[in-house]
Amino acid sequence: MLEAHDLACLKGDRLLFRELAFCLQAGDLLRVAGPNGVGKTSLLRLVTGLALPEAGEIRWQGASIRREREAFHRELLYLGHAPAINDLLSPLENLRFACAAAGDDSDEASCTRALERIGLADQLDLPSRVLSQGQRRRVGLARLFLSARRALWVLDEPFTALDVNAVADLAQALSEHCAGGGMVMLTTHQDAPFTRTPRVLDVGAYAC
């Protein structure tokens, strides 16, 4: 269970939001909503522990994520705005490194299967600089198929640059993760065909 109490976020010298609170149970799908610049990405970074809140606390399974950082990060998968793809490496090399860096044991065969499943079977060994925006996004998303055991998925604009079929596939994968007892927290501006309606957290309601 992920809980946030009384969160405030300071960006530069501007207070983005305050007294923000939410709770995420097993099986929950939470969509973080709000207009551009309201602090959606900042909220996701607070939740991952990459940034520190100005006030308030975030708890994972009852323990503060600052105190139990390593245990929390073992359960977390975060895909940010930047897809963490190096242009000089192939999609397969990028994916294998991403898994190894995160501490997941993923062999070449399972990484290849994940990339094939997400529609990059023909691009496995090309340098990533020749990939399109949507294809780069897919390389990052392929990690979802290798990290099902991570309970909490935090995704920043995962549908950006994806085509209609890929959006449907991804929405289904997210729904399945939730159905299996996982949690998903994401930001998006587009309607995705989730099997059940996500809960909505409107950051704009807490804006200063």
Place this chain on the structure above:
Amino acid sequence: MLSTFLAVLRRDLLLAWRGRADVLVTLAFFVIVVCLFPFGVGAEPNQLRAIAPGVLWVAALLACLLSLHRLFAQDYSDGTLEQLLLSSEPAALWVTAKVLAFWLSTGLPVVAVAPGLALLLDLEQGALPVLVLSLALGTPILGLLGAVGAALTLGLRGGGMLLALLVLPLFVPVLIFGAGAVEAEMSGTGAAAHLLLLGGGLAGALALAPWACAAALRISTD
């Protein structure tokens, strides 16, 4: 734990190989800077021999500084650094792997070509092993200290210049003992004391710098 270390090391070495033009530029810079001195101070062998240790060491230091900003810049801009910081492995571990890959791809080539350039400056052949050893002990310290500076200046406007201002004063002791080792060997007093100090410095930097660097990276990505 070891698998993360090896994954980062392997990836950074692979990236250095795929982007080997950058590595060659650093090496060419080192060679050119050393070659400039005979033109500047004159080709008098006694004079060149006297300044050779200092020239080689300053050039090695500047070559290291030139490539330091590359250490985290790409990973910072493409989001890899965030993913590494979210790893459940200790950050000091993969920072050490990155610095090791950095040293293998930029420091080691400099150490390898230094004896050839030393002959160009007419350094005594007997002092060559000490020169190589002092560079082999000293350049990893430069990489470790520089990594802290690179992490602190990450994402700042004009970060490259700031990085130089930040780390050059820290490089001074390394320079003193590194160049001093070669001079001591030439003057016959023996280089053991200087080399031991460099070794101690390396051990200290290896123990402390990765933690400082990891903390600096967390601040820079906040």
